[in-house]
Amino acid sequence: MAQRWKRIGILAGALFAINLAGRLVSKFVLEENSSKQDLVPIVGLSAIALAFAVLAFLWGRSRPMGAVAFDLAMAAVVSCALIVLAGPLIIGEGPFKMGAGDFFEQIWQYAAIAVGASLLGGLLLVATGQDIRTKQLRQFARTAKAKPKRV
Numbered sequence: 001m002a003q004r005w006k007r008i009g010i011l012a013g014a015l016f017a018i019n020l021a022g023r024l025v026s027k028f029v030l031e032e033n034s035s036k037q038d039l040v041p042i043v044g045l046s047a048i049a050l051a052f053a054v055l056a057f058l059w060g061r062s063r064p065m066g067a068v069a070f071d072l073a074m075a076a077v078v079s080c081a082l083i084v085l086a087g088p089l090i091i092g093e094g095p096f097k098m099g100a101g102d103f104f105e106q107i108w109q110y111a112a113i114a115v116g117a118s119l120l121g122g123l124l125l126v127a128t129g130q131d132i133r134t135k136q137l138r139q140f141a142r143t144a145k146a147k148p149k150r151v
Contacts, residue, residue: 008078022040022044052076056120056121056125084107
């Protein structure tokens with residue numbers, strides 16, 4: 001059980017680090033009115049979505065989808081709380097600087113990205129037949145064919 005929470009914590013920390021890197025690049029590296037500032041959040045959220053999709057695919061190969069969904073959901077909740085609350089404070093702004101509407105919009109966007117990317121990774125896993133349930137059914141079919149019929 002400790003290994004499971006360690007995995008969730010590491011994933012949440014990595015997702016927070018991706019977002020924090022994007023925030024720092026946007027604040028300190030790019031100019032104030034740069035057109036590239038609009039690209040930084042897109043790249044950051046794409047990296048987060050890719051992480052969710054890849055981990056849903058990789059973890060689903062050896063573990064039941066319920067356990068994978070729980071782990072990804074918990075990592076998403078923890079990383080979303082860190083991104084929305086602690087991220088702005090680290091770069092010197094407040095979480096509610098742009099208002100409550102923007103605060104909750106960030107939460108809904110992050111939830112949509114996490115759920116959508118995880119579903120995409122899981123669907124790709126099932127479509128390729130590499131999930132644990134398909135492997136178990138394939139093994140059952142092999143053993144059922146190997147036994148001779150009773151007369």
